[in-house]
Amino acid sequence: MTEFIPPVISNERVAQIVQAHYTVSHIDPSCIKLLYGYEDRNYYIKEMCTGTESCSSKEYVFKVMNQKDSKFPDFFDALSKLMFFINAEVLNCSLPVQPVDVPEGRFIISLKKSYMLETKMKKDVTYVGFLLTYVPGVPISEVECSPKFLYSIGEFVGKLSTSLQKFSHLYFEARCLCFDLKHFLDNKLLVENVTVTEDKQMLESVFKLYIEHVKPKLTSFKIGAVHNDLNCDNLLCVKGSDQNSWKLSGVIDVMDATVSHSVFDGAVCIAFLMMKDCTNPLEYTVPAVSGYLNNYSLNDEEFDCLYYLVAARLTQSYLHALNNQITQPDNLCRTKSLHKSYTVLKVLLSTPKQEVDKMWRQTLKSV
Template sequence: MSSGDDRRPQALAKPAFSEAQACAVVESEFGFRVSEIQPLPSYDDQNFRVRVSRPGDALGGPTEYVLKISNTESSKNPDLIEVQSHVAMFLHEAGFPTASVCRTRDGGVTSLVSVDSGSQTKSHVVRLLTYLPGRPVAEVPVGPRLLYEIGRLAATLDKTLEEFHHPKLRCLRREDFIWNLRNVPLLEKYLSALGQDRNREIVGEVIRLFKEEVTAKLSHFRECVNHGDLNDHNILVESSEPASGDAVFRVSGILDFEDMSCGYYVFEVAIAIMYMMIESRDPMGVGGHVLAGFESVIPLTPAERGALFLLVCGRFCQSLVMAAHSCRLHPENAEYLMITAKTGWKHLQQMFAMGRRAVEDLWFDTARSYGCGVPV
């Protein structure tokens, strides 16, 4: 589930390729003939799952891919999409379960295609990625062991990206990108999407505290490149059945690098905690398990730990406010846009009702209980 950005209102247009047009793109740009195609849900891009027929001299390679068609606004920044694609390739080569990128006929990782939309011609960046197996975390029962592994994955990913180099890496310094966690204060201009109720009061309070206690202390956090959207639909898992009969899940896929930006280690763990809370039966208890996994690789500093509660609240606000804003603009996509909102407001309200100290104590006590152990 890609999360969009603050340029959506005027300039951004979601692609509207027909299945026939998508098949033609796969053939013309990547040289494959499509034998089967299926639309996939998306936020502001367009995705298709495609099965391809390979020529006799290329048998044995992947036959299932995802065709990603970027929206018009994102397509104006092909350098950013190129960097995101190279990050996925770098992580794949490092052993992470990310998609590999299919090269175009010209040897590139992306291609720019133009379509006639009736009144005008629109250009879209397209990519073809290998299809990853598994089910989204949102669809499986998530216990402490999987939460720990997701926290560990988030830290390992960020640590591995310390070694990533690319001549266009500066593209990830997205200062005004609404989904960079440092930009929670930018939500102020979208508050009109909320009613005059308790939810709006909470968001206003989060923004105020964020400015005072996070924005003012960013220099105390350690910088890194963030995936930025390790949510419960962007992490895929597969299960195995041990002798006990209880399913054990392992991560089989990491999706969607569209929200990547330069950030901080503590941002990644806060984002993972927030999204793992969404479907949990014990949302307040999630944070400690994710934190324990993350800190098994990258222990947080006292300053970073001190910001964690507000950062998790800030990500809730980003997701909930921008979903409400986007629903006003695109009511036809409301069901997909409001996935997080179904339980998100309730969780944010509960965090405030419990209070910062109580939530932090729960998270930190749980993380401390691991010691050097791993959940079973």
């Protein structure tokens, strides 16, 4: 909701905050950039080199948390532990930087009202911020993905799901999010925003399919921590060795992480990859599905529900983008998946599940 989004901070104030709380100096405010954030404010920062000696400038992201999450310090403890875990076990992940004026192992700082450009803040509202290392790379949403690269993306998701089954935190175990596919049915009220009868019936059919086919089988799904937002902007890549290929370089934005059913990360990633090619989404994502299934073993119930879970994630994306279009018409970042999710969902539901299952089963052990 819009009231949760933190106010804007000027570049000069961002530089002042970071230099006061971290061992980072020589920041040029004119080089600070506001990055995309769904509910938070993210500021890209590059530390300037000084003197005549050669040096490599360090890059960071200063994140100002939304009002809701700023209230829960345990959330940041869980996040920091998860980021260090992913970075050590799977792939390069942004890491929190230790402030100089808080106890070791605690990474958040409180932000004063005087830092904010907007003065509509309630007196009792406190926002928190923390500094993250910057993960270099280009979002995979901005590059052409070859079949080989798509396979490697699926491979990564499979390995991530396997590793995250070893990670747990009490905060994540108690967390309840509407974007967690375990709570997909909580999104049903948003269907009322749909005005076209045919579209409303299509979306309602996904909820019926979930109730009939997914809900009874949830207890048989494996449980673990999930990233929960493996979209194409949160997976980064760099040029491969031949300069005509890409390779994954990092994963970012674990803000929606929780403990849930591990198969959900696979379904989420497949859904977003489908939106990269709305004309042939099923054929396009076959290599990614192959990489995923060959590196993360689904039991029969999980595989049987994968089709429905991908449809559920596409439905979530569409309904929330539509709701954001109504409530925040000027915020293009929050509505960019509106048309793509609708188009791909229509293609998926028009394709018999048996055909999709067969297509996906044939990818096993094929590269």
